[in-house]
Amino acid sequence: MVPADKISGGDTAWMLTSTALVLLMTIPGLALFYAGMVRKKNVLSVMAQVFGVTCLISLVWMVVGYSLAFTPGTPYIGGMERVLLYGMDFMKDAGKLTVHHAATTIPESVYMMYQMTFAIITPALIIGAFAERMKFSAMMAFMLLWSLLVYSPVAHWVWEPGGWLATMGALDFAGGTVVHINAGIAGFVCAFMVGKRVGFGTEPFPPYNLGLTMTGAAMLWVGWFGFNAGSAVAADGRAGMAMAVTHIATATAALSWMVGEWIVRGKPSLLGLCSGAVAGLVAITPAAGFVNPRGALVIGVAAGLACYWGATWLKRRIGYDDSLDVFGIHGVGGIVGALLTGVLVDKGISGAEGSLMTQAIAVGATLLYSGVMTAIILVLINMTIGVRVVEEEERDGLDISSHEEMVP
Amino acid sequence: MASASEIFAVLGRIHVLLRRDLNRITDIEWASTDKAYAREVVRLCGTGTHPDLSMLAAKLTTMLELAPVTPAVAARAAQAPAPMGPTTQAALAEVTARTPGAPRYLGSLR
Numbered sequence: 001m002v003p004a005d006k007i008s009g010g011d012t013a014w015m016l017t018s019t020a021l022v023l024l025m026t027i028p029g030l031a032l033f034y035a036g037m038v039r040k041k042n043v044l045s046v047m048a049q050v051f052g053v054t055c056l057i058s059l060v061w062m063v064v065g066y067s068l069a070f071t072p073g074t075p076y077i078g079g080m081e082r083v084l085l086y087g088m089d090f091m092k093d094a095g096k097l098t099v100h101h102a103a104t105t106i107p108e109s110v111y112m113m114y115q116m117t118f119a120i121i122t123p124a125l126i127i128g129a130f131a132e133r134m135k136f137s138a139m140m141a142f143m144l145l146w147s148l149l150v151y152s153p154v155a156h157w158v159w160e161p162g163g164w165l166a167t168m169g170a171l172d173f174a175g176g177t178v179v180h181i182n183a184g185i186a187g188f189v190c191a192f193m194v195g196k197r198v199g200f201g202t203e204p205f206p207p208y209n210l211g212l213t214m215t216g217a218a219m220l221w222v223g224w225f226g227f228n229a230g231s232a233v234a235a236d237g238r239a240g241m242a243m244a245v246t247h248i249a250t251a252t253a254a255l256s257w258m259v260g261e262w263i264v265r266g267k268p269s270l271l272g273l274c275s276g277a278v279a280g281l282v283a284i285t286p287a288a289g290f291v292n293p294r295g296a297l298v299i300g301v302a303a304g305l306a307c308y309w310g311a312t313w314l315k316r317r318i319g320y321d322d323s324l325d326v327f328g329i330h331g332v333g334g335i336v337g338a339l340l341t342g343v344l345v346d347k348g349i350s351g352a353e354g355s356l357m358t359q360a361i362a363v364g365a366t367l368l369y370s371g372v373m374t375a376i377i378l379v380l381i382n383m384t385i386g387v388r389v390v391e392e393e394e395r396d397g398l399d400i401s402s403h404e405e406m407v408p
Numbered sequence: 409m410a411s412a413s414e415i416f417a418v419l420g421r422i423h424v425l426l427r428r429d430l431n432r433i434t435d436i437e438w439a440s441t442d443k444a445y446a447r448e449v450v451r452l453c454g455t456g457t458h459p460d461l462s463m464l465a466a467k468l469t470t471m472l473e474l475a476p477v478t479p480a481v482a483a484r485a486a487q488a489p490a491p492m493g494p495t496t497q498a499a500l501a502e503v504t505a506r507t508p509g510a511p512r513y514l515g516s517l518r
Binding site: 037200201202203204205206207261271272275308311312315316323324325328392395396400406408 | 416420424427428436437440512513514515516517518
């Protein structure tokens with residue numbers, strides 16, 4: 001509990017704005033990005049899943065997720081001091097309020113809300129991997145368990161000062177491991193275990209409307225300024241630099257994906273430009289508070305090409321049906337960004353020193369833990385309510401079969 | 409005439425049943441605005457085996473105020489190629505997929 005005059009109005013205003021920006025990334029940014037890429041008969045189902053996850057995780061975070069992630073506890077998981085947000089106080093008459101020990105210039109309520117938006121978008125990303133075939137009920141049950149058993153622990157490891165990866169010195173400014181590698185490997189496991197869509201590889205699956213996808217990608221780009229620059233938890237020069245490197249890496253990655261696709265397929269595509277931009281956003285996420293603009297250029301070039309490879313050659317080589325390339329973009333992009341952070345860190349910006357080995361340990365730990373836990377959760381859900389719709393419902397489209405709605 | 413949402417509801421149901429029964433894909437948006445195309449959809453319903461198709465076809469005929477198809481008209485329609493509505497993305501992709509060297513959206517989105 002601190003006196004209210006210890007709070008910075010500038011920092012608080014920026015963090016309130018960043019919170020709104022990051023929430024906008026999910027609804028409607030991610031919803032539009034994904035909806036435009038699925039077949040017409042599944043557009044509304046994807047949107048419903050993203051919206052449903054937003055509502056569900058908001059509640060989960062408030063009840064216990066925030067406490068598990070952001071209270072001291074042990075190096076592996078937080079405690080129960082903030083269950084139902086008890087202890088997070090604002091007392092107008094006394095002129096006092098609580099702050100989080102990692103963000104002492106803003107109210108704890110703002111910090112909690114900001115972190116909530118990260119907790120929301122991370123599981124929402126996974127939807128892209130099993131799109132067009134998962135039961136809505138199974139999806140909601142999966143997300144609830146995944147948020148508690150995977151997201152909160154990994155966030156605690158990396159972002160709570162006493163977390164074991166934070167203590168080791170792993171650098172993850174805004175969520176390369178916590179968000180993207182985490183969601184990416186979960187998507188990979190889901191795609192494998194849920195199985196391929198009916199007709200995958202033998203029938204074309206044309207996207208419904210890439211105009212929606214571009215609209216969503218644009219919202220993601222702008223919203224990501226809140227994601228990365230907001231992770232400075234201050235309205236200062238570090239936030240400004242994070243915004244700059246985010247933009248540079250994104251534009252560069254979009255162009256490098258475009259070049260790669262132009263060479264391989266003979267034509268650039270709107271989907272390629274959008275995908276490359278998202279790849280750049282993903283890869284710069286862990287590095288945004290640690291690298292300079294030249295480093296951002298390198299990350300952008302690498303991310304565009306690596307994620308193009310991940311979403312095309314690697315996916316075909318392994319032969320799994322990750323509907324919207326969650327692993328190819330978020331998994332591969334997150335790994336590239338996390339490793340390059342260790343190489344390109346500019347000590348002058350943050351005072352931090354990078355280590356490729358430490359970054360690799362963080363990457364490996366996240367891949368292993370998230371992958372295994374995702375598999376266990378899916379097995380549990382499949383044994384109880386079943387994860388997949390029946391073939392007839394899948395052929396009819398989830399809009400009609402799961403929601404009795406359709407796009408005219 | 410019935411409301412747009414009522415028409416879409418019936419066309420949506422017909423769309424699903426024709427896909428399941430005859431593996432035919434229809435453009436419900438076009439069917440709701442083009443009577444010739446809607447009549448062809450009604451004719452297709454008549455060739456299906458699902459018990460609801462004839463009922464839905466009759467409903468659609470009433471809703472869109474389609475002229476009843478006489479035997480002579482039906483005979484001509486059977487010989488003439490089916491009227492094609494504006495090509496939907498799905499139809500375009502199917503055509504593209506059959507074209508050699510154009511495996512777009514087959515096995516991969518990107």
